[in-house]
Amino acid sequence: MIEFIKQPWAWYVAGPLIGLTVPALLIIGNKSFGISSSLRHVCASCMPANIPFFKYDWKKEVWNLFFVFGIFLGGAIAINLLSNPNPIEVNPKLAAELAGYGITNFNNLVPEDIINWQSLFTLKGFLLMVVGGFLVGFGTRYAGGCTSGHAIMGLSNLQLPSLIATISFMIGGFIMANLILPFILSL
Amino acid sequence: MQQNTDIEKDLQLRELDAMCVNKSHLQHKWYHNLKYLVVGILFGIVFVKAEVVSWFRIQEMFRLQSFHMYGIIGSAVVVGMISVFLIKKFNIKTIYGEPIKISPKTFNKGQIYGGLIFGFGWAITGACPGPLFAQIGTGATVIGITLLSAVAGTWVYGYLREKLPH
Numbered sequence: 116m117i118e119f120i121k122q123p124w125a126w127y128v129a130g131p132l133i134g135l136t137v138p139a140l141l142i143i144g145n146k147s148f149g150i151s152s153s154l155r156h157v158c159a160s161c162m163p164a165n166i167p168f169f170k171y172d173w174k175k176e177v178w179n180l181f182f183v184f185g186i187f188l189g190g191a192i193a194i195n196l197l198s199n200p201n202p203i204e205v206n207p208k209l210a211a212e213l214a215g216y217g218i219t220n221f222n223n224l225v226p227e228d229i230i231n232w233q234s235l236f237t238l239k240g241f242l243l244m245v246v247g248g249f250l251v252g253f254g255t256r257y258a259g260g261c262t263s264g265h266a267i268m269g270l271s272n273l274q275l276p277s278l279i280a281t282i283s284f285m286i287g288g289f290i291m292a293n294l295i296l297p298f299i300l301s302l
Numbered sequence: 303m304q305q306n307t308d309i310e311k312d313l314q315l316r317e318l319d320a321m322c323v324n325k326s327h328l329q330h331k332w333y334h335n336l337k338y339l340v341v342g343i344l345f346g347i348v349f350v351k352a353e354v355v356s357w358f359r360i361q362e363m364f365r366l367q368s369f370h371m372y373g374i375i376g377s378a379v380v381v382g383m384i385s386v387f388l389i390k391k392f393n394i395k396t397i398y399g400e401p402i403k404i405s406p407k408t409f410n411k412g413q414i415y416g417g418l419i420f421g422f423g424w425a426i427t428g429a430c431p432g433p434l435f436a437q438i439g440t441g442a443t444v445i446g447i448t449l450l451s452a453v454a455g456t457w458v459y460g461y462l463r464e465k466l467p468h
Contacts, residue, residue, distance in 0.1 A: 120351070126373030129352030133374065134381025136345055138389060141402050143337050148382075150432040154456040168460035181335040183435045185342015190439025192343065193350035205358050206367040213361075224356040225428070225442040232444050243426055248434075248448035250423030252455025255431060257416025257466065259407065262430040265417075266375060271382030272404050280413040287421015292364030296425060 121199050137271050146178060149264030151255035153183045216300040229300070239302040258283065349436045357428025364425050410468040416459075423452075 140146040156173045157180075163169040202221040205213075210221070218228045234240030255261040258280045260269065266284065269277020349355045354374060362368035388394065389402055396402060424430055427448055429437060434452065437445040459466075 124348070124352040126352065126370050127377060129348050129354065130374040130377030131381045132348045133345070133354075134378035134385070136341065137382040138385035139341055140338070141386075141389060141404070142394065142396055143341070144334070144398070145396050145400055145402055146338070147404055150430070150435075151456075154431060154453050155460070157453050158457045158460060162457060164457075164461075166460045166463075168463050169457075177332075178335050178338045182338040182342040182345075183432070185339040185344075186346035186349065186432055186435040187342075187439040188339075189343040189346020189348075190350050190355070190436030191441075192439075193347045193436075194440040197347065197351060203353060203356055203358055206362050206365075209358065209362055209365060209367050213358075221358065223442065224350065224353065224358075224440055225437055225445065226357050230357070230442070230444060235444060235447060244444065244448045245451045247423050247426035248451030249455040249458075250419050251427055251429070251431060251434070251448075252423075252452030252457075253459045254416045254418070254420025254423055254455070255452075256456045256459040257412045258414075258420055259410075259412060259416070261420065261432070262375070262424075263432055265407075265413075267378050267382055269407055270379045271386045272406070273383070273386075274407045276407040276409040276413050279409065280417045283414050283417025284421040284424060287418040288360075288364045288425040289421075290418075291422040291425035292361060295422070299426070 117197075120197050123199055123203075133267065134271075137268055140182075144178065147264070148268040149179070149260055150183060150186075151252075151261040151264060152176065153179045154252050155256060156180060213300075216297075218300075237302075239299060242299050242302070254287075345432075346436045346439060349433060350440060355429060355433035355436045355440070360424065360428040412466070412468045415467065423455075 137148050140148050155169070156176050159169040159171060159173040203224065205221055213219070213226070216229075218226050220227050229239065230243060231240075235244055251261075258265065260277070260280065262281075262284065265274075265277040265280040270281065352374060353359050354371070359368065359371055363371035386404070394402060420430075427434070429445070429448070431452065434445055434449045438449065
């Protein structure tokens with residue numbers, strides 16, 4: 116059993132489990148599944164700076180912070196106790212493309228060749244980690260949600276705005292990955 | 303009465319572009335939040351075991367080189383849809399006996415502009431907000447910087463909100 120759990124999980128196992136988070140959160144406390152809001156609650160609790168968008172009773176949303184802290188712990192448990200010792204299998208086409216940028220270490224979920232503390236202070240690392248993170252935080256709040264809130268929760272509730280947002284996420288991702296990221300990686 | 307309007311105003315503000323609003327009118331002790339911690343842990347384990355938090359999987363997705371992520375998001379949405387349908391059809395209540403409420407979303411142009419911006423960030427970092435937390439858990443401590451930067455991005459959005467087209 117434990118050997119089975121240690122294998123990477125197939126999409127048809129993981130997808131439905133992620134989908135079940137929607138009814139689980141609704142039933143245990145009437146919460147709509149969403150993760151990016153946690154970033155807003157951090158702003159509201161640490162640095163509201165009199166900005167109306169952050170002036171609300173964030174303590175009523177503290178469940179969301181418990182939830183994301185759980186995701187952090189879950190990541191630690193999975194990697195330390197349930198992890199698969201083999202490198203991540205990558206599509207040969209992607210592996211060939213990445214090798215051209217000097218990315219050959221597929222041992223971790225994050226490409227250590229480019230995302231590490233040393234490269235943080237290079238232009239490439241700054242763009243990948245700092246600018247990338249900024250776009251994630253700014254974009255999700257501007258869009259009113261992320262993959263969880265819009266693509267999964269919103270679509271589950273048949274919301275047209277969430278479909279529009281999800282399509283926009285994908286268009287943005289395709290443009291970046293295929294047209295812009297190659298320049299960043301070749302820096 | 304005044305107090306009621308204040309509570310209503312606070313709820314509206316929290317609802318504003320937020321996905322998660324506590325609809326419950328019940329007051330609970332803090333340890334009731336531990337159940338969300340447990341759901342988060344299970345969710346984080348799935349994220350890592352299915353490699354949803356892998357930068358490589360996201361690159362494959364945006365290059366149409368793998369079905370994996372499409373299968374995960376697609377099947378998650380189908381299961382979510384069926385669940386929400388059943389909850390509404392059978393008026394399923396929460397464990398505290400409250401009726402389940404899901405607030406509808408209203409369209410604004412932010413979903414397009416913000417969506418595109420988030421898409422850019424998703425393809426660069428290989429992570430949406432959830433996976434950032436899980437990646438840090440897997441020992442990629444430098445992602446903590448990415449997370450702080452995402453908090454900064456959220457803050458700057460709040461600061462510029464009135465001036466941005468919606």
